[in-house]
Structures are given as C-alpha cells and as structure tokens.
Amino acid sequence: MRRLLLALFAVLMPGLSWAGVVWRGDFETGGITQYTRAQRVSTDRLQIVQSPAFQGRYALKATVRQGDDPIDSSGNRNELVYMGQEKEGSEYYYRWQVMFPTDYPSVDAWQVFTQWHHSGCCGSPPVEFFVKGEEMRLTLADSATPWKTKLVRGVWHDFIFHVKWSSDASVGFVELWLNGQRVLSKYKHVTLYEGDGVYLKLGLYRSDTVKPVGVVYHDGYTQATQLADVLPPPAPPPPPVDAGTPAPTDAGTPGPVDAGTPGAGPGTEVPPAGETPVDSSSPTPGTGTVLPPPGEQAQAVGCSSTGGALGVLALLGLAGLPRRWRRR
Structure with a gap:
C-alpha cells in the first residue's frame, strides 16, 4: 500500500x-524581526504598539523629528527595510494599512510613507507613496503620478497594490485598491530601473525642511503572488432567523460603486501627459468589496x-x- x-x-x-503568502511584515511577532534592518536614530522612533492597530495585536509607530538622519543622506527618516525578491518580470500583490494622526503636519513638501527603493545609489525610487500638502500620491519613475487622493487623518487607509516589475514600459504596470475600491486600473509604466532591483522601505521619510514632528502608523503588511492571498477572510454567515420572528428589512443600502471608473472610488487616476491607463473597464463591486482585476478570478x-x-x-x-x- x-x-x-x-x-x-x-x-x-x-x-x-x-x-x-510570500512574506509577512505585520508586526505580529511583537517586534521588527520580520524586517532585514532598521534605519533609525533611536529605538523610540520605530516602536511596536498595541493601539491603534488595524489587524491582530500590534502595529508600527514611526516618528520623525527634524534632523533625524540615521544614514547620513538627504532628508530626514526612520524606516524599516526588507530585502525582497522583486526582479525583472516578477509580479506581486501587496497589502498594508497606514494611519495619519489628526495632528499630522500639513506642509507643501514630500513625506514618503512607503517606497520600493532601487538598488542603485541615488535618485528617487521607481515606486513611492507619499503625502504632499493635503494629498496622498502614488508616483512612479520619471515623476509619473497616476493616482492621488485627499489625505484623511485619524482613519486607517487599507491599500492593495498590484505590480509587475519591469524596466520595460510595455511590460511593467501598477494597479491599486484603497479601502476595498479599485482606484487605479492597470497602468503600464516602468517599475524598475534597468539593471536594478528594488527593496521595501516602510516608515516615514521626508524633506528636511519639515519642522513639526511627524507620526505615521503601519500595520498588516503582506506580500503574495495572488489577489486571493491578500484579501480579508470572508465574513461569517448571519445567525439563523427565528421562524416566528419576521426577518429584518434593509432600511436602505447605498448602491454599488463602479470602482473601475476614475473618480468613483477614493482618489483619482491622473495619467501623465501622453499616457493612458490600460484596461479601464471593470466590474461593479459592492461597497467595501475588493474584486480581482478584469480577466482574473480570485483563487482560494x-x-x-x-x-x-x-x-x-x-x-x-x-x-x-x-x-x-x-x-x-
């Protein structure tokens, strides 16, 4: 037998x-050991906290004060670094959550909260999420900004980011969901510099002209090869209704939002001059539901x-x- x-x-x-799942950096170890290293001036700048937390028991509190420069480079920063496996032609889904406190500074300067930095020494990364003034933005190589939205403080922002990593603009693309709504359809663009890889930097990195103390919370970072692997678990079924009690009626549910239409979900697709987002059609999700990209089916x-x-x-x-x- x-x-x-x-x-x-x-x-x-x-x-x-x-x-x-390829990798988790969700802080559920109660520390920062999931990451390769930390760039911080002191331990209090990158702290593991229990509140606020989006999921699980722990989250990261990243604090930056003017003058924080742990690597003797431009700007001020305190960041975690993870050396992943992204390379030419690889494709991943990333999910993580970010919260900006109600007193987060409003300045007309860049404040990066998540970036995939190139392995080369200098210049802006090929993919970065940052705050400028009262906006959150996604910016790619050559300063392309295909998406931005109003900054909302005091709430968790739940990102799912889909990337095909390539130095070829006809191959590389990005796609973005925010709080369950697709806010950027597949957008073809360079996502790697030729000959370079990328690595994750999570925390806060900002212009050294910013004076007020800045605090950002991060939670739940997950990297996977399929959309299904980063989606939240399904909601439990409702309890059975007593046959002698009439079922409750819906007092009025908001209609579905066309998450594939620019401006319908949180944020606005803003393609650079001469470039057009690809695959603008999309299904119609219910509020708060993340759907797979067109032509793809979420797998168990x-x-x-x-x-x-x-x-x-x-x-x-x-x-x-x-x-x-x-x-x-």
Missing part, C-alpha cells in the same frame, strides 16, 4: 498548485489540484488504517 501511495503521489504531484488560499488529487490520496491513506490498527 505504501509503495502504491508513493507512486500515485509522484504521478499526481505535477497537477497540484499551491497558493500562499491553499492547495488545489486537477482531478481531485488530494481526495484520492486521502481515501487511499484511509484504506491502510485497519491493517495498522490490527497490527497494534
């Missing part, structure tokens, strides 16, 4: 497909197989149990 199981497993293994997390491979293996495994019990 054992030889038969091994033989069947060898035949069926090519049909198995595994979905999973875990293992799936063609032809019920796992079911076959499970039945064969059970077939051998009576004999082992008799031997005992």
Whole structure:
C-alpha cells in the first residue's frame, strides 16, 4: 500500500498548485524581526504598539523629528527595510494599512510613507507613496503620478497594490485598491530601473525642511503572488432567523460603486501627459468589496489540484488504517 501511495503521489504531484503568502511584515511577532534592518536614530522612533492597530495585536509607530538622519543622506527618516525578491518580470500583490494622526503636519513638501527603493545609489525610487500638502500620491519613475487622493487623518487607509516589475514600459504596470475600491486600473509604466532591483522601505521619510514632528502608523503588511492571498477572510454567515420572528428589512443600502471608473472610488487616476491607463473597464463591486482585476478570478488560499488529487490520496491513506490498527 505504501509503495502504491508513493507512486500515485509522484504521478499526481505535477497537477497540484499551491497558493500562499510570500512574506509577512505585520508586526505580529511583537517586534521588527520580520524586517532585514532598521534605519533609525533611536529605538523610540520605530516602536511596536498595541493601539491603534488595524489587524491582530500590534502595529508600527514611526516618528520623525527634524534632523533625524540615521544614514547620513538627504532628508530626514526612520524606516524599516526588507530585502525582497522583486526582479525583472516578477509580479506581486501587496497589502498594508497606514494611519495619519489628526495632528499630522500639513506642509507643501514630500513625506514618503512607503517606497520600493532601487538598488542603485541615488535618485528617487521607481515606486513611492507619499503625502504632499493635503494629498496622498502614488508616483512612479520619471515623476509619473497616476493616482492621488485627499489625505484623511485619524482613519486607517487599507491599500492593495498590484505590480509587475519591469524596466520595460510595455511590460511593467501598477494597479491599486484603497479601502476595498479599485482606484487605479492597470497602468503600464516602468517599475524598475534597468539593471536594478528594488527593496521595501516602510516608515516615514521626508524633506528636511519639515519642522513639526511627524507620526505615521503601519500595520498588516503582506506580500503574495495572488489577489486571493491578500484579501480579508470572508465574513461569517448571519445567525439563523427565528421562524416566528419576521426577518429584518434593509432600511436602505447605498448602491454599488463602479470602482473601475476614475473618480468613483477614493482618489483619482491622473495619467501623465501622453499616457493612458490600460484596461479601464471593470466590474461593479459592492461597497467595501475588493474584486480581482478584469480577466482574473480570485483563487482560494491553499492547495488545489486537477482531478481531485488530494481526495484520492486521502481515501487511499484511509484504506491502510485497519491493517495498522490490527497490527497494534
């Protein structure tokens, strides 16, 4: 029986497909050990806190004061660094949450809260999220800004960011969801500098002209190869309704929002001059629902197989149990 199981497993293994998370930086270890290193002037600038938190028990509090320069470079910063596996042609989904306190400074200067920095030494990164004045922006190489929205303080901003990493503008693209609504359709653009890789920097990095203390909270960072792997778990089913009690009626639910239409969800797609977002059509999600990109279907997390491979293996495994019990 054992030889038969091994033989069947060898035949069926090519049909198995595994979905999973590539990396988590969600601080649920209670520290910053999930990251490669920290760039900070002191430990109090990057703290793990229990409140506020978007998910789980812990989040990151990043604080920057004027003059904070732990790496003797331009600007002021305190950031975590993660050296990932992004390379030419790779494609990932990233999900994380950011909160700006109600006293977050409003200045007409750049304040980067998430960036994928190039492995080269100098210049702006090919992908960065930052605040300027009263706006949150996504800016790519060559200062292309395909999306921006009004900065809202005191609430969590839940991002899902889809990237095809490439130095070829006809191959690379980005796509963005915010708080469950797709706010940027697939937008073709350079996402890598030729010959460079990228690595994640999470925290706060800003112009050294900014004087007020700045604080940003981060939580839940997840990197995966499929949209389904970063989506929140489904809501539990409602409790059964007592047959003797009439079911509650809906007092009025807001109609669905066309998340694929510029301006319909949070933020506005702003393609640079001469460039046009690709794949502008999109399905119509319900409020707060993240849908997969057009032409893609969210896949279940875990293992799936063609032809019920796992079911076959499970039945064969059970077939051998009576004999082992008799031997005992």
